[in-house]
Amino acid sequence: MPADELTLELAQHEIRERLHWFELDRRDFLKLCGGGLLVTLAGRSAAGQEAGGGFRQHELPKELSAWVHISEDGKVTVFTGKVEVGQNIRTSLAQQVAEELRVPFGDITMVMGDTDLTPWDMGTFGSRTTPTMGPQLRNMAVAARETLIEAAAQQWKTDPKALIAADGKVNDPATSRSLTYGDITRGQKLTQTVSGDPPLTPASDWKIAGTAVPKADGHDFVTGKHQYPSDIARPGMLFGKVLRPTGFNATLVSADTGEAEKTPGVQVVRDGDLIGVVAPDAWSAERAISSIQAKWNVPSQISNQDLFEYLRSHPDTEQRHGSGEPPDGEEVKSAMERADVKLEQHYTVQYIAHAPLEPRAAVAEWADGRLTVWTGTQRPFGVRDELAAAFRIPETQVRVIMPDMGSGYGGKHTGECAIEAARLAKAAGKPVKVVWTREEEFTWAYFRPAGWIEIRSGAKRDGSLVAWEHHNYNSGPAAIDTPYNVEHRVTQFHPTQSPLRQGSYRGLAATANHFAREVQMDELAHALGMDPLDFRLKNLADERLRAVFEKAADGFGWGRRKASPGRGFGIAGGMDKGGRIATCVEVEVDPANKKVRLRRVVQAWESGAIVNPDGLQNQITGAIVQAIGGALFESIDFKGGRILNAHFAEYRVPRFSDIPEVEVILIDRKDLPSAGAGETGLVGLAPAISNAIFAATGTRLRDMPMAAGAEFTS
């Protein structure tokens, strides 16, 4: 990804603060590792060095940062600042290390997202783990393997080129002797510093990577043993609750904490703008916080009804403008004039919530001025910096530990809950746990941005596109550029002020921009009297995208059945973050009540060489399921600074009864580098559904969610 695109991506992920030096004193940690082989990174390695920086204000790690350690018993420990949130990178990264190091998968332990133990990392988002951390760790593993071969050659006084590493051993084929990695490292302290990019094993030769290794620690998930952030407990720990305002941007008028103070065991904490309680048990804390009589002044604020008018009339002049060339109005205008078929439409997406099943949770503990926080976040180093800033202490005095969490979907980049727990713990002088309620998570986290998108397009009678103009207000610039051939085009992101706190979401604006673009493409195809698939292929040069369209269409049987009243078929696709997607759907619409049923989805996906086909299948299926919500019914309802549907009873998410027949077709391109697959799997569904509903009913839906009751239901 070019640096300017990465900058944009980061801006979308709310990372605007200065990025920091990797300053931790890791000498204790290195001592901990004891003997064996430690592989570290020096200088800039070309492949995947995003994690180490060299970008914007972030500098390369100045100190030794260890990535791979092989102990004297041959066990391998891998250190990465990336985190596991259900996307299965604990497994897929370990597979890649096992592959390059030539050890069994089971010999690898991944240490992830612990700011004291792992090298600095920007965060786990943007589908960056597979394309950046994958090659990074593979480099380290190759260096380790070469070092072990070298050491064995020295012991045997032979040529290292004649030796082969396999199954955790170095073998000498000439003499049939072998040494395990533990034999080689025993009694030694080897350090190998990597500076170049050693040759990686091509995907066509993979034996462990590229296979369906089951999810690491699967047994712990089916037995309830896995400890999520909200499960962490510390000796002497208290339970904390924080008083919430009755609306956004509220100011406190008064608070009577008398009743709470009388509750046995409860301590009321007033610390600046924070009012909270701590208690020896969660029940007492809950009772105490709800006994506080507070008056708040909530200013008048806009509601859903005024949202899109607001977005279009409140440009954010402080934010940098997004992607795309400066508007070349004249050329596009004259190209549009020459078009035989012209269209102009707008599309909208509402705010939606991530609603991870595990809400924000944190346990904070102070000891000798040093703060340790266990919390669920996609950015442990970012949260460490937030904590350091909040308490005005050096980052070296803060440790954030991220146990594999109950997911995030882009919704857990921030450290609110960690800061609350740390403030309460400081006041109480004991460790404190804070777990947000579902209502708090729905209200005080942040939302996927709402957006208003305008597209103007023109095509010739033969179906070739000649002009394209795409304007996105607020929702974001991700995947705003059309993959279709159009000579004259303008794509522009217009940042606006946002009435609600907004931030990252799985796929960012790629969902909204694909929705608008792929619905408009369908509208053009119908205006031209062309088959929607043929129209796309006519204007598409990218061979990989063509391939997924053809695979999806073939698997679905596109064109074999014609739409009939109440039954329609739709197709859509696109590319982002190195992944290619095409989605075919079948919908039924009851003519009596306009109830939409999604019956069948066939989605083709290609993201280069597949690291774990089972994990990938799971991700892509999950993306389709999650996308059903945003496409058909998810929407945040707000008024007067309040969220009106902050509960699962009112905010509908996809359930078993919403799930159609799903078929995922994976294309394994072993000749291409592996791209991330956590996000882009969402983007095809909504436009395909809109196109299918049009085919079934003749009604064109351009607003997400499409079937939340305004006209269509689901």
Place this chain on the structure above:
Amino acid sequence: MGDFVLNVNGADLHVRAAGEEKLLFVLRDRLHMTGTKYGCGEAQCGACTVLTDGIATRSCQARIDSCSGKKITTIEGLERNGALSGVQRAFLDEGAFQCGYCTSGMILSATQLLREHPHPSDEQIVAYMDGNICRCGTYPRIVAAIKRASQSTAKEGGNHAG
């Protein structure tokens, strides 16, 4: 505050709590059995599902003073002598989870579903499981896991599923 005896996974556990406290928080915070999860506190997501006297129960709604004398089964109680229950095994074999946070509740609900309907139809699975949310969207695999468990249960002539 009162003293209660809860029969959890076959063991009588003594706990001091307020009678109105919910079973979920007593299990998690007082008995340190964290396999049962909080997802919403409103019986809308199923993450906290346990079995009480063989009924799939949202533990976030069950007052502790109504649980005395009942046999409570949590996710921690399904494994016997190191062997996973048929449903646990099937979830593992199908890879029917991503982040895994809903998995305890899914497995308990599925365990009870299979007791009531040893060979459930697709419609019965959807109807029974619809109160359990998986935000990662692994529903198709969970359905496959339930079917797999129902087949293995048949083969073994019924097992200790729960």
